[in-house]
Amino acid sequence: MEHYNSFSKWIRERFPFRVQKISVDAGFSCPNRDGSISSGGCSFCDNRTFNPSYCNRTLSIGQQISDGKAFFARKYPDMKYLAYFQAYSNTYADLDTIKRRYEEALACDGVVGLVVGTRPDCISDELLDYLERLNRQTFLTVEYGIESTCDATLERINRGHTFECSRRAI
Template sequence: MNDRYSWGHEKRYNDFSSHFKKMFQRRVQKVSIDAGFTCPNRDGTKARGGCTYCNNETFTPSYTNLKVPISTQIDEGVSFFKKKYNAISFLAYFQAFSNTYAPFDVLHRFYEEALSHPEVIGLVIATRPDCLTPEILDYLEILSKKYYIMVEIGVESVNDKTLEFINRGHNHQETVDAIHELDKRGIHNCVHAILGLPGEDRETILEQARVISELPIENLKLHQLQIHKGTKMYRQYSENPEIFSLYTAEEYLDIVVEYLELLNPNIIVERFISTAPPELLVAPKWGLKNFEFVAKLEKKLEQMDTYQGRLYIRDI
């Protein structure tokens, strides 16, 4: 069975956990950090109000606190995870907002503080494609010679009309350019994509799989569109629910299977769904945890005798 798939294990998709275990020969855990960054479409540089779907409280762990020094946040995160796992190393995860959007001397100080922690072996830096200057890219390239450095880019959609509607403040070409710059410098990358944004139907979503399959993307995080309280999208949903087509869990499962079949088998899939605190989540309310969805996905892939990349055709 292992010989059947190019990624060398029995799962029917190129999964992140297996990849990381093979790379590091031990468990590696991300420790989230809130360094108090903002975004250019929040502070008025490009826009105000942020992305229409975004409420940072939905993905910020309780142990992060922008008023607490980075080293202390790491200590607390390490302590939290060491109670659960053995033989573990850590990546400092700069998660909230755009974590390359600050003067270079600030970024340098924050990254170096995180890397000075004795149990941190690298950085994961979440940002936007329009917040990667040549200076920061050159610096990350230098760091990547010594540490594991991954830059996570919020792509969300490859459709410029959608990007405008959700107030991303950048276009698809800027995403393409950023991914190529990271690849050229040998910096690990991960892209985020949301499935089910307003105006994007099944064919649009499947075309996204084809588009990103031709980019030098290393890792991918997918998640379903969710409506969260405290966002502009929540107001849009309340006023014009007809423009939204929120998937049931089974409908989304079917879309993910089709997406995987078209996806370049070299792309490592890190996540399929997102969860949010119940008090913030408006819709859809599936009541599924990530591992439960993955179990359903793996069962469906087996039942259909299909796998990631089965229908992938390289665009030569």
């Protein structure tokens, strides 16, 4: 008996075909990098450690997805994709910018949904309303980088928010 539901198992239950996350760098920043909270970022800030080579903010989202599809094509040629907005805080922009970038990804052939990584302090009611509407049209998950439930740890790793902020976002 499994004691947890893995993401890969959960995602297979939602789609009748294989899906792969394709990371895209949409050029978003973070309040912990741009001076709003801090300028040094937190302990988890070096996105170069997990961004694949095809993920390059100087390229359009469509081009990054195309390059990502080419990267995975030899492994699973009939796969569908989730555009994975992973780098930095992917809800840290005005709503029109967010909409344009998400919708550019969804317009790409073979993209069947979005995975959006963000911080709990980068969520607004207006954004949640948009995400709710978007979720009615396509597959959508939001990953909150909560990192810890302990405020002392959050301070030590320079997150710039408390666990209460995470609680409110959730």
